[in-house]
Amino acid sequence: MKKEGLIRLFSGRVRRILEEMDLDFSEIHEIRLRAGAPLQMICRGREFFPDEGGRASRAGGGVYMTERDLRETMEYIGNYSLYAYEDEIRQGYLTIQGGHRVGIAGKTVMEDGKIKGISHISCINLRIAHSVEGCADPVMPYLWEKGEFCHTLIVSAPRCGKTTLLRDVIRQISDGDSRHKGLTVGVVDERSEIAGACRGVAQNRLGIRTDVLDGCPKAEGMMMLIRSMSPDVVAVDEIGTAEDLHALESVLNCGCRVLATVHGNSMEDVRQKPLLGDLVERHVFQRYILLSGKETPGVVQAIFDSRGTRLYQKGVGACCASVRCVS
Numbered sequence: 001m002k003k004e005g006l007i008r009l010f011s012g013r014v015r016r017i018l019e020e021m022d023l024d025f026s027e028i029h030e031i032r033l034r035a036g037a038p039l040q041m042i043c044r045g046r047e048f049f050p051d052e053g054g055r056a057s058r059a060g061g062g063v064y065m066t067e068r069d070l071r072e073t074m075e076y077i078g079n080y081s082l083y084a085y086e087d088e089i090r091q092g093y094l095t096i097q098g099g100h101r102v103g104i105a106g107k108t109v110m111e112d113g114k115i116k117g118i119s120h121i122s123c124i125n126l127r128i129a130h131s132v133e134g135c136a137d138p139v140m141p142y143l144w145e146k147g148e149f150c151h152t153l154i155v156s157a158p159r160c161g162k163t164t165l166l167r168d169v170i171r172q173i174s175d176g177d178s179r180h181k182g183l184t185v186g187v188v189d190e191r192s193e194i195a196g197a198c199r200g201v202a203q204n205r206l207g208i209r210t211d212v213l214d215g216c217p218k219a220e221g222m223m224m225l226i227r228s229m230s231p232d233v234v235a236v237d238e239i240g241t242a243e244d245l246h247a248l249e250s251v252l253n254c255g256c257r258v259l260a261t262v263h264g265n266s267m268e269d270v271r272q273k274p275l276l277g278d279l280v281e282r283h284v285f286q287r288y289i290l291l292s293g294k295e296t297p298g299v300v301q302a303i304f305d306s307r308g309t310r311l312y313q314k315g316v317g318a319c320c321a322s323v324r325c326v327s
Contacts (some may be wrong), residue, residue, distance in 0.1 A: 011072035020054030038062035099129035099196015099203035136168035150286035154261040174207020186231030188221030219243035235259040
C-alpha cells in the first residue's frame with residue numbers, strides 16, 4: 001500500500017497532517033493515535049510529533065488526538081464493517097491489505113473469563129510492513145554448510161528488523177539460486193506479520209515454494225505443517241513459550257530444518273532463557289544471527305555457529321577458519 005492508500009485509513013484531521021508531510025513513507029515504521037495525546041510517528045528509529053503543518057515538534061507538542069479521531073480512523077480501517085474483524089480484534093490487532101498491522105488498546109470486554117472484544121478504543125498503532133527484498137543477501141552465504149541449509153535463529157531486540165530479515169531469508173531459500181536448489185518452506189504466521197496475509201491471501205512475497213498457515217498458534221501450526229505439507233524448512237517468528245520449543249524439537253526430530261526468531265539483545269540473553277538456553281547448550285541451532293541497534297534497524301552485528309564461534313562481526317567481516325566450510 002502506497003502513501004495515498006495509507007493516508008486514507010485515517011480520520012480527516014490526521015489525513016490532512018500526513019498529506020502536508022514531506023517524508024518518504026517507506027521509512028516510517030509506526031503511526032500512533034492515542035486519545036488525549038499527540039499524534040506520534042516512528043521514522044528511522046526516531047520518534048516525532050507532527051504539528052498541523054506536518055512539521056516535527058517537541059515531545060508533548062504536536063496535535064492531540066480525540067476520541068472522534070480514533071473512532072473515525074477505526075471506521076476507515078474496517079471499511080465500516082468492523083464486525084468482520086471480530087476474531088482479530090479480540091487478539092488486540094488486525095491485519096489490513098499490504099500486510100500492515102493495526103494494534104488497538106482500550107477497554108476489554110470479558111465473557112466467561114475470556115476476552116470477547118475491545119470497546120472504547122483509546123489507542124491505535126499502525127505498524128507499517130516493510131518488505132525489503134535483498135536485505136538478507138549479506139547473511140545468506142553463512143546459512144549453508146556442506147550444501148545443507150543450517151538450523152538458524154535470528155536474535156534481535158524489538159523493532160530491529162528481525163521479521164523483515166526472516167521474510168527475505170524465507171523468500172530466498174524458497175526460490176533457490178544458482179548454487180542452491182529451492183526448498184519447500186512451511187511458515188507458521190501466528191500474528192500475520194511474516195506473510196502479511198489479508199483474509200488468507202499473502203501480501204508479501206515469500207517465494208514460490210512457500211506454504212503459509214496464517215493466524216495459527218506456532219506450536220500447533222508447526223505440527224500441522226509437518227503432517228500435511230512435508231516442508232524442508234519450518235519458519236516461525238518470535239519463539240518463546242514451552243509449547244513453541246517442544247514443537248521445535250519435534251520438527252528437528254522429523255528431519256526438517258528450522259528457521260526462527262527470538263527477542264534478545266545478546267547471545268547471553270538467549271542462553272539465559274528457560275528451555276531455549278538448553279537448546280543452545282546442546283548446539284541445536286547451527287547459526288545465530290544477532291541484529292543490533294534501533295537507530296539503524298536490520299544491521300547484522302554478528303553471526304555465530306553452534307559452538308559460539310564468530311563467523312562474522314560488524315566492522316570486521318568474515319573471520320576464523322570455520323568460514324571456509326560454509327558452502
